[in-house]
Amino acid sequence: MDASTEHTQGADMRAYHLETPGTVDGIAARETDRPEPGPRDILVRVRAVSLNKRDLLILNGTYPLKAVPDVIPLSDGAGEVVAVGAEVTRFAVGDRVASTYFPKWIDGRITPALIDQPGATLPGMLTEYARLDENAAVRVPEHLGWEEAACLPCAGVTAWHALTGGDAVVPGETVLTLGTGALSLFAVQFAKMLGAEVVATTSSPEKAERLKALGADHIVRYADHPAWGQTVRDLTGGRGADLVVETVGPETIEQSVRASALYGRIVLVSANSPRKASLEITTDALASSLVTMRRLFVGSRTHFESMNRALALHGTRPVVDRVFGFDEVHEAFRHYESGVAFGKVVIRVA
Numbered sequence: 001m002d003a004s005t006e007h008t009q010g011a012d013m014r015a016y017h018l019e020t021p022g023t024v025d026g027i028a029a030r031e032t033d034r035p036e037p038g039p040r041d042i043l044v045r046v047r048a049v050s051l052n053k054r055d056l057l058i059l060n061g062t063y064p065l066k067a068v069p070d071v072i073p074l075s076d077g078a079g080e081v082v083a084v085g086a087e088v089t090r091f092a093v094g095d096r097v098a099s100t101y102f103p104k105w106i107d108g109r110i111t112p113a114l115i116d117q118p119g120a121t122l123p124g125m126l127t128e129y130a131r132l133d134e135n136a137a138v139r140v141p142e143h144l145g146w147e148e149a150a151c152l153p154c155a156g157v158t159a160w161h162a163l164t165g166g167d168a169v170v171p172g173e174t175v176l177t178l179g180t181g182a183l184s185l186f187a188v189q190f191a192k193m194l195g196a197e198v199v200a201t202t203s204s205p206e207k208a209e210r211l212k213a214l215g216a217d218h219i220v221r222y223a224d225h226p227a228w229g230q231t232v233r234d235l236t237g238g239r240g241a242d243l244v245v246e247t248v249g250p251e252t253i254e255q256s257v258r259a260s261a262l263y264g265r266i267v268l269v270s271a272n273s274p275r276k277a278s279l280e281i282t283t284d285a286l287a288s289s290l291v292t293m294r295r296l297f298v299g300s301r302t303h304f305e306s307m308n309r310a311l312a313l314h315g316t317r318p319v320v321d322r323v324f325g326f327d328e329v330h331e332a333f334r335h336y337e338s339g340v341a342f343g344k345v346v347i348r349v350a
Contacts, residue, residue: 077125229258
């Protein structure tokens with residue numbers, strides 16, 4: 001271990017654990033010993049974490065990947081390296097890092113052997129100190145604060161992968177985003193960064209103005225236009241969207257197909273819904289399109305590092321809705337669960 005650290009063996013820290021699934025009150029703080037980094041581990045003093053939809057699914061027991069009992073929640077966190085194992089080569093004490101969503105997925109295609117995730121099958125980031133394999137972290141852009149850096153691992157990487165994986169977006173194409181969840185906001189920012197025209201949907205006049213300020217070129221209020229697929233086509237001179245970042249799934253897939261260009265691409269981020277059990281697309285919608293659909297789940301460390309280079313080059317910052325304190329974890333979960341957030345809900349740890 002690097003001797004020039006603030007780490008003291010056996011020193012106390014606080015970490016939250018999911019003691020009783022099914023209720024926010026089942027997340028409890030406990031005093032425990034700081035973990036010791038192994039030969040290839042880094043010890044991170046966590047500065048901030050952020051919430052994602054999967055954290056609610058894990059809490060409620062409906063996430064496809066079964067969480068281990070008493071798990072430390074949350075996949076997304078950022079902090080500084082305070083100790084390194086003897087064989088660590090990727091980081092040094094003092095480096096600013098963020099966790100990766102899939103610690104074992106470095107590059108290429110994901111496989112069943114790579115699906116372990118912090119906050120589910122591995123200890124998560126809702127803790128004052130986290131032990132990570134050195135391959136399970138990335139350096140964060142220098143222009144981002146801790147709260148902003150904590151927003152990146154899930155929603156940010158997913159949006160970046162959606163736009164740059166497969167048939168990547170090229171300048172001049174049209175990207176359609178749905179709603180104002182954090183992932184959709186990232187998609188708006190990245191699409192503009194890549195030179196695309198952006199059409200965004202929302203039901204709120206206030207959020208419509210915020211989407212425009214973020215860079216969206218056109219806003220479709222789906223409450224006023226239930227058949228908004230045709231509205232998107234009208235806004236694009238009849239051509240439709242070249243790429244749809246589909247973050248809702250069963251409720252919106254029909255209109256997403258109708259909104260797509262002849263050779264449009266739909267990136268399906270969400271395929272489940274508590275209100276509708278299946279994806280249904282009418283033959284009438286499919287008859288007018290040669291659309292291709294690609295299922296997507298976050299991304300690899302390589303995607304993360306590529307996104308960070310783009311963020312640093314353009315000085316782009318994530319949209320943060322609200323920051324809670326480390327003693328306000330329950331309030332943070334309830335605020336996120338309410339669905340009113342515009343941007344990421346963050347918990348400041350230290």
